[in-house]
Amino acid sequence: MVRHKEFDPDTAVTDAMAVFWERGYEATSVHDLVERTGVGRRSMYDTFGDKHSLYLRALDRYIGDVEAGYEEKTSAAPDGLSAIRSAFDLLLQSPADDFRGCLVVNSSTELGPSDDEVAQRLSRHQDVSREMLSAQIRRGRRDGSVTDRIDPETAVAVAYNAWLGVRVQVRARTPRDQILHDVEKLLSLLNGSRT
Numbered sequence: 001m002v003r004h005k006e007f008d009p010d011t012a013v014t015d016a017m018a019v020f021w022e023r024g025y026e027a028t029s030v031h032d033l034v035e036r037t038g039v040g041r042r043s044m045y046d047t048f049g050d051k052h053s054l055y056l057r058a059l060d061r062y063i064g065d066v067e068a069g070y071e072e073k074t075s076a077a078p079d080g081l082s083a084i085r086s087a088f089d090l091l092l093q094s095p096a097d098d099f100r101g102c103l104v105v106n107s108s109t110e111l112g113p114s115d116d117e118v119a120q121r122l123s124r125h126q127d128v129s130r131e132m133l134s135a136q137i138r139r140g141r142r143d144g145s146v147t148d149r150i151d152p153e154t155a156v157a158v159a160y161n162a163w164l165g166v167r168v169q170v171r172a173r174t175p176r177d178q179i180l181h182d183v184e185k186l187l188s189l190l191n192g193s194r195t
Helices: 009-023 030-037 041-048 051-076 080-091 103-110 116-143 152-171 176-191
Strands: none
Touching: 009 030, 009 041, 009 051, 009 103, 030 041, 030 051, 041 051, 051 080, 051 103, 051 116, 080 116, 080 152, 080 176, 103 116, 103 152, 116 152, 152 176
């Protein structure tokens, strides 16, 4: 008789993602993962392999969720500039006292320099993020919400670096009103406003 798993692997990955996000990779023990997920150590190894394999699954889940959020928010926006605003809003949707930051940024600083599998995922996600901003800047130039007085390549570089900066600022406990102020300045620049 075949035994069925007594837990939902998708839920376990989500729970593991939360632990890695809160504590980081190195500070998370297998015991921490067992405690949070409720999955026994043997079942965890049988299902996911080792801690690193589970981390990769959790990082993939996080990146997939973030990228799905981009698609949902930007496609619902009425114009390019509004889509860019919506994308930045996604970065700030956590409560102001949630300082976990972005799991991608956390992974970049902790594992990116030394872990090729993590670095490959992060690089691909950075490409997706940059292309998302580039597509919305092109869209905004077509619909008139983004100025044509700034070279598109420069606009993408500025927006992308602000995008990364916001993700770091959340982790660095920068006051939310300061981050919002900076995002508004970026949007005014992209719009060509003189305010």
